[in-house]
């Protein structure tokens with residue numbers, strides 16, 4: 577974490593140029609794990625190198641997997657196909673994917689594993705996953721309901737069917753799906769309720785599992801069946817990050833520019849690519865936006881909404897409160913710091929009162945990012961149109977997009993950096 581602040585200087589011209597977003601965080605962390613669970617060598621290209629994926633790589637190394645980095649976007653993973661007991665706790669920063677996915681994966685290894693993270697991760701719920709694994713006979717404990725999680729693993733599940741509540745996070749389901757291909761018999765996962773965060777992330781999980789040789793079928797909208805195939809090492813290419821793309825799409829429409837991100841919106845398989853259609857409608861974005869299937873894109877769209885022609889109500893976003901920070905609160909706080917009354921929380925919904933006349937004004941505001949990369953990256957968009965927007969702790973973008981500020985600079989955005 578850096579203590580400084582970065583003030584965005586609104587560009588005089590529309591932003592134009594070519595910038596490729598980095599590799600997908602979600603897919604990189606799935607591929608790293610599955611490569612670590614496969615016997616042999618897997619080459620992962622187009623990968624993201626950022627805090628979240630480097631924590632995953634480091635944890636795998638601590639469990640005996642060789643993870644080499646021949647270049648800036650490749651991981652070369654060599655594994656015996658089993659995760660060994662590490663000599664100490666696995667520290668995963670604030671990487672939700674790494675934390676949840678590894679909690680399930682180590683439950684089928686042998687030994688004692690402690691999954692831990694930073695102060696933010698220690699506030700992010702993991703109890704539904706812990707309880708599901710416990711119901712499978714795993715000796716697992718998370719006294720606060722959040723990390724740290726301690727697992728005493730014996731190498732097998734005692735049962736081959738689990739019911740899990742994924743209302744708070746789809747990552748719990750992805751975690752068990754990926755681990756369950758290592759069970760010793762066919763395994764079934766059922767959702768406790770119809771509610772699930774973003775289903776598109778489950779599809780990403782199934783696609784990654786199949787690429788590494790798993791056989792998994794969706795029996796009904798709430799039930800998946802996984803064959804006990806284990807994983808096969810493979811070479812795997814990772815597409816660019818759709819959530820990262822949303823900032824570039826946002827910068828393009830907000831400034832009336834032309835930014836070539838190198839990937840057509842319909843070529844992404846990640847759920848946040850849905851945001852493209854909404855962003856492309858700017859400044860005529862809909863008055864009600866259901867964020868449930870594109871959750872990580874909501875900060876981007878909410879900041880754009882401040883410049884929309886009509887107010888926007890965001891629904892289906894309750895679990896934004898348990899992401900890297902409470903994103904509903906962070907968005908309302910930041911927008912109201914720019915101009916009081918700009919945003920309003922109504923229960924777990926967010927209303928952004930649009931005001932196109934904000935563009936071109938000077939409204940100095942310090943944006944508290946709450947150490948959340950998406951709050952930093954999305955509020956930078958406001959700074960493209962409003963003078964005086966300062967992003968606190970800009971280094972937090974390293975969680976998923978370490979080159980973000982360089983990318984904006986390459987498009988012609990200027991900054992002034994100072995100690996906060």
Ligand SMILES: O=C(O)C1=C[C@@H](OP(=O)(O)O)[C@@H](O)[C@H](O)C1
Nearest residue numbers: 602673745746747773777871872
């Ligand atoms: O499976 C994944 O890769 C992710 C799932 C989503 O989280 P939840 O399932 O916790 O909502 C998303 O917000 C996160 O950035 C990545």
Ligand SMILES: C=C(OP(=O)(O)O)C(=O)O
Nearest residue numbers: 670671672673872899900
């Ligand atoms: C919610 C996010 O991350 P994670 O849950 O993987 O930490 C995110 O990247 O917006």
